[in-house]
Each structure stands twice: as C-alpha cells, then as structure tokens.
Amino acid sequence: MNANPAIALLEVETLQVEFDTWDGRVRVIESLTFSLAAGETLCIVGESGCGKSMTALAVMGLVPQPTGHITSGSVRLSGEDLVRASAARLQQMRGNEISMIFQEPMTSLNPVYTVGEQIAEALRLHRGLGRNAARARAIEMLRAVHIPEPERRVEEYPHQFSGGMRQRVMIAIALACEPKILIADEPTTALDVTVQAQIFDLLEELRETRGTAIILITHDMGAVAEMADRVIVMYAGRKVEEGRVEDILERPAHPYTRGLLACRPTLVLGHPGARTELAEIPGVVPPLHQLGAGCAFAPRCAHAMPRCRESAPPQTGLAAGHAAACWLLEPRQAAAA
Numbered sequence: 001m002n003a004n005p006a007i008a009l010l011e012v013e014t015l016q017v018e019f020d021t022w023d024g025r026v027r028v029i030e031s032l033t034f035s036l037a038a039g040e041t042l043c044i045v046g047e048s049g050c051g052k053s054m055t056a057l058a059v060m061g062l063v064p065q066p067t068g069h070i071t072s073g074s075v076r077l078s079g080e081d082l083v084r085a086s087a088a089r090l091q092q093m094r095g096n097e098i099s100m101i102f103q104e105p106m107t108s109l110n111p112v113y114t115v116g117e118q119i120a121e122a123l124r125l126h127r128g129l130g131r132n133a134a135r136a137r138a139i140e141m142l143r144a145v146h147i148p149e150p151e152r153r154v155e156e157y158p159h160q161f162s163g164g165m166r167q168r169v170m171i172a173i174a175l176a177c178e179p180k181i182l183i184a185d186e187p188t189t190a191l192d193v194t195v196q197a198q199i200f201d202l203l204e205e206l207r208e209t210r211g212t213a214i215i216l217i218t219h220d221m222g223a224v225a226e227m228a229d230r231v232i233v234m235y236a237g238r239k240v241e242e243g244r245v246e247d248i249l250e251r252p253a254h255p256y257t258r259g260l261l262a263c264r265p266t267l268v269l270g271h272p273g274a275r276t277e278l279a280e281i282p283g284v285v286p287p288l289h290q291l292g293a294g295c296a297f298a299p300r301c302a303h304a305m306p307r308c309r310e311s312a313p314p315q316t317g318l319a320a321g322h323a324a325a326c327w328l329l330e331p332r333q334a335a336a337a
C-alpha cells in the first residue's frame with residue numbers, strides 16, 4: 001500500500017446528484033466530498049443502493065441521461081473541473097486519464113471482435129497508434145495481466161475466455177492508455193473466490209508497478225482489508241464515515257460501519273465441522289424519496305435517539321483523516337475541543 005494524501009489527484013467537493021423519478025426529484029448523492037492521491041487505493045463501501053456506483057459514474061461524467069443531473073459540486077482531476085467540461089473533453093478523458101471496469105466483463109466486451117481488436121481500439125482512439133503498433137501493445141497488455149500465450153490469445157473472442165480471464169482482458173483494456181485512475185466497480189462479484197483473490201492481487205501489482213490510483217467500489221469488507229489505503233463508507237447517498245483502512249477496521253465509529261464489519265464471516269473453530277457465523281444489519285436501505293430530515297440510518301440503528309430522527313448529524317473529526325457522521329460522537333468532539 002502506498003499513499004500520499006497530501007497530493008490530491010482527484011478532488012470531489014460537495015457533489016450532489018439528483019434523479020427525476022415518478023415520485024419527483026430524488027437526491028441520490030448528498031454533498032459528497034473526498035480526494036484521491038496518486039498511487040492510492042480508496043475503497044468506497046456500502047450496500048446496494050448506497051450511492052457508491054453512482055459516485056463512480058458521476059466522476060466519469062456518465063450520470064444516466066436524461067433523468068440524472070449533477071446539481072452542484074465539482075470533480076477536479078489534476079485541477080480541471082470535469083463537471084463543467086465539454087462532452088468532447090469527457091470523451092477524451094475517459095479511457096485515457098480515468099478508466100473503469102465493471103462487475104460483469106461480458107456486458108462490456110463486444111462478442112464480435114477479438115480481444116486484441118478491443119484493446120487496440122482504445123489505443124488507436126486515444127493514442128493514434130497504427131495497426132501493428134496497437135497489436136503489439138495489445139499483446140504487451142495481455143502479458144501484463146498474466147494471460148498465458150498472449151500472441152495466440154490476442155486473436156481470440158471473449159467467449160473463448162473464462163470469467164476471470166475476461167476480467168483480466170477488461171483490466172488490460174482499461175490500463176492500455178496508462179490512465180492515472182482506475183475505477184473498479186465490484187470487479188470480482190461474478191467470479192469464484194479463488195479467482196477473486198487473483199484479480200485483487202493483479203490490481204495491487206498493477207498499482208505498484210504503474211502507479212495507477214484505484215477507486216475500488218465494493219460491499220465486501222474482506223476486499224477492503226486486502227486492498228485499501230483509505231475507505232469511505234456510504235449509506236443512502238451520504239458519506240457516513242471516512243478514514244484510513246486501520247481506522248475503519250480497528251476503530252469503526254459509525255453504527256453502520258460496525259454493522260458492515262459484523263457481517264464479515266468469521267470461522268468458528270473448536271467443534272466438529274467448523275462453520276462460519278454471519279451477523280446482519282436488520283432492514284434495508286430506505287427508498288431515497290422517503291428520507292426525512294434526520295439520520296438516514298435511524299430506522300435500522302439500534303442506538304437511534306429522538307434527535308436522530310429530527311436532524312442529520314454533521315461529520316465529527318475523530319483523528320487525522322478519520323471522521324464519521326453520528327450524533328453519538330458529538331461528546332467525543334466536545335471532549336477533543
């Protein structure tokens with residue numbers, strides 16, 4: 001792991017994303033602020049519907065149209081505000097400066113082109129490489145993501161690859177133009193456990209060798225423990241806790257973060273047939289149009305007080321780089337002051 005938070009490559013500030021729905025305008029991202037340093041791995045965690053994938057799409061300039069809107073805030077890449085950038089500039093930026101890989105590679109790969117052609121396409125588009133140079137670079141990228149016999153496999157089609165190998169191809173396409181940032185949205189969910197570990201090892205290796213900063217979007221705290229330098233925990237479109245990975249795993253402050261950590265399977269040994277025990281957070285993420293003025297987690301929180309339902313808690317600083325939004329933490333801030 002390697003990070004220098006002092007040098008921000010990406011700065012997201014008070015980002016707000018809203019959607020037009022049958023129930024009216026719904027805010028799916030509420031005043032989100034975070035930064036990413038060069039070479040750093042930032043994990044964004046939370047359950048389905050917490051806003052983590054929408055955050056990634058907003059950073060990429062891919063908020064679904066025409067219903068989605070970035071209504072305020074900024075996304076600065078090396079100082080340039082992408083929220084106010086032209087469509088042409090965003091097109092140029094995607095794949096070249098920020099790339100993204102998704103959960104199911106088959107939906108992103110085109111079944112009628114060879115993997116070599118698909119890697120080469122990105123290189124021709126962004127780097128203006130000729131046919132032979134792009135093919136040579138495609139082979140080089142397949143080798144970099146540890147696909148055996150890359151000279152032969154560059155001519156094969158996506159259906160000839162296993163799920164894990166297809167995700168490696170997606171990573172090869174994403175990194176072909178050497179972007180500064182790779183966003184990986186649940187990249188291993190569709191893969192079995194052994195292959196998941198291999199993909200995480202590959203991402204870690206590529207980050208170390210190429211210096212690519214990674215935003216990993218996941219619901220899996222095991223992946224967080226393995227990959228993260230820093231972590232943002234999101235709930236119902238809000239950041240509820242942020243900290244270095246050791247803050248989040250060893251000193252979680254927000255009841256939701258503690259609930260996510262309790263959901264990790266733990267091996268119960270010492271009796272016949274060792275098993276795993278799983279806790280769970282009761283309830284589900286509420287429909288966003290039904291959120292009131294208070295803490296969005298209140299309906300599921302075992303510690304909820306009347307005050308929690310009346311007003312949303314502010315972020316409380318707990319240590320350098322570690323903050324959480326919960327009324328329970330207010331006395332700690334007062335004590336520190």
Ligand code: SF4
Nearest residue numbers: 295298301308326327
């Ligand atoms: Fe629970 Fe209240 Fe803290 Fe929200 S503010 S997490 S409801 S204790």
